[in-house]
Amino acid sequence: xxxxxxxxxxxxxxxxxxxxxxxxxxxxxxxxxxxxxxxxxxxxxxxxxxxxxxxxxxxxxxxxxxxxxxxxxxxxxxxxxxxxxxxxxxxxxxxxxxxxxxxxxxxxxxxx
Amino acid sequence: xxxxxxxxxxxxxxxxxxxxxxxxxxxxxxxxxxxxxxxxxxxxxxxxxxxxxxxxxxxxxxxxxxxxxxxxxxxxxxxxxxxxxxxxxxxxxxxxxxxxxxxxxxxxxxxxxxxxx
Numbered sequence: 001x002x003x004x005x006x007x008x009x010x011x012x013x014x015x016x017x018x019x020x021x022x023x024x025x026x027x028x029x030x031x032x033x034x035x036x037x038x039x040x041x042x043x044x045x046x047x048x049x050x051x052x053x054x055x056x057x058x059x060x061x062x063x064x065x066x067x068x069x070x071x072x073x074x075x076x077x078x079x080x081x082x083x084x085x086x087x088x089x090x091x092x093x094x095x096x097x098x099x100x101x102x103x104x105x106x107x108x109x110x111x112x
Numbered sequence: 113x114x115x116x117x118x119x120x121x122x123x124x125x126x127x128x129x130x131x132x133x134x135x136x137x138x139x140x141x142x143x144x145x146x147x148x149x150x151x152x153x154x155x156x157x158x159x160x161x162x163x164x165x166x167x168x169x170x171x172x173x174x175x176x177x178x179x180x181x182x183x184x185x186x187x188x189x190x191x192x193x194x195x196x197x198x199x200x201x202x203x204x205x206x207x208x209x210x211x212x213x214x215x216x217x218x219x220x221x222x223x224x225x226x227x228x229x
Contacts, residue, residue, distance in 0.1 A: 008153065032216050043116070043205050043220035044156070088155065098216050099146055100207075104155040 003027050006089055006103030015112050019076040023089035023103045026070065030091040030101070033065050035074045038086045038105065047087075048074065079110045115139055116208050118221035125196055126229055133191045133224045135206030141186035142208035146218065147179075150203040162189050186211065196228045 006023045013019055021035075032051055036044035048063040050056045050072075056063045062075040072091075076083055086107050090100040115138040125131050135145060144163050148156040160176075162168040162183035170176045180192040189208075193200055203225050207218035 004155075006155075036220075041203070041223065041225065043118075043207075043222045045220070046217065049217065092216050094216065099158050099161055100156075100216070100218065102155045102157075104153075 004089065004091060004101050004103045007106055008104050010107040010109060012109045012111060013079055015079060015081060015110055017079050017110070019074075019079050019083070019108060019110075021074040021076075021087050021089075021106050021108070023072050023091075024070055025072075025091060025101075027091075027093065027101070028067075028070070029093040032092045032094075032098075033063070033072050034090045034100070035061075035063055036088040036090060036102075038088055040086075044088055081110050081112050084109050114210065114219045116206065116219045116221040118204075118206060118224050120224060121222060122225040122227075124227045124229065127197050128195055130192055130194045131196055131226060133193075133204055133206075133226075135189045135191070135208070135221050137187045137208040137210075137219070140208075140219075141211040142189075143186065143211040144209040145183055145189040146207045146209075147181060147189075147191050148205045148207070150205060150223075156205060159191075193226065196226070198228045201226055201228045 004025045035048040038044045053067045060077045064073040086105040088105040089103040092098040117136045119134045147159045159174045160168045160170045162181045168181035183189040205223040207220045
């Protein structure tokens with residue numbers, strides 16, 4: 001079993017829809033949770049960073065972490081065609097300088 | 113700020129040759145840099161972790177004699193793929209962790225696409 005599971009999609013939604021992206025994990029030592037956005041043939045770009053359980057909101061993006069269920073989510077409100085990309089969840093057990101464990105990434109397409 | 117560059121952005125080489133990929137943090141110093149490999153429609157797989165001035169730590173299954181990593185300064189790490197073969201064709205991405213930052217933030221480079229003929 002991989003440590004981080006993520007449905008690769010693809011996920012297609014109309015412009016303006018609310019998008020829900022999710023990951024599950026098996027390592028209870030993970031404390032730091034991140035969401036990255038990756039456009040085709042580009043490096044990942046950090047979107048959200050959360051520590052332990054709870055919610056974090058930044059503009060149209062909301063990240064949720066439920067450590068008891070080992071489940072994290074990213075919600076995108078009022079989705080735009082420019083949100084079309086691959087979204088990767090990542091997590092780590094340690095704080096400074098620790099390697100990240102990535103999900104496979106979910107491909108999102110927002111249609112006009 | 114917090115820009116990471118990679119050079120080259122793409123490279124095509126013949127089987128058996130060696131290829132060097134550079135990763136630079138342009139506006140910050142990086143105590144730790146990471147090298148990942150990503151196959152099409154797959155996730156980023158960590159290959160190795162390098163700390164400035166010390167030997168890299170390789171993940172299980174990654175041949176350290178084939179993938180040579182040098183982190184000679186706080187702004188530069190290099191990955192050399194020695195005697196490359198077609199199965200080494202992949203997207204190689206580096207990331208850098210800024211010195212003095214307590215939380216686990218990594219800034220990623222744009223990646224290098226390697227094609228071995």
